[in-house]
Amino acid sequence: MKLVTTLVALTLVSGVALAASAGKMDKNGDGKISKAEMMACDTTGDKILSSDELKACGFTADQIKMYDKNLDGSISASEMEAGG
Incomplete structure (x- = not known):
């Protein structure tokens, strides 16, 4: 049971970290x-x-x-369309 609890906790923490990595950009909260x-x-x-x-x-x-x-420190429209 302890293992299951630990795995559930790690999964939740991972989800929170993923959502946080989207930062202020992810207005609709879909993680992308x-x-x-x-x-x-x-x-x-x-x-x-x-x-x-x-x-x-x-x-x-x-x-x-x-x-x-192109590593110029900015993101152009074409780089946005190409995606990450």
């Missing part, structure tokens, strides 16, 4: 960051998320690496 959710962070309207916009929206370093394919 859609292009529409990303574009909501584009305060300049240039279809590029700058490092400042990414930070303001709560992007983690791992999320930036996942999308920023």
Whole structure:
């Protein structure tokens, strides 16, 4: 029984960590960051998320690496469409 309780606790903690990693970006709470959710962070309207916009929206370093394919520190519309 102790093992089952431990496994359930670990599963719950993992789920919380996954939800937290989506940060402020995941507006609908589905655990994924859609292009529409990303574009909501584009305060300049240039279809590029700058490092400042990414930070303001709560992007983690791992999320930036996942999308920023050309490693320029920003995420363009084409990088958003390509996905992580």
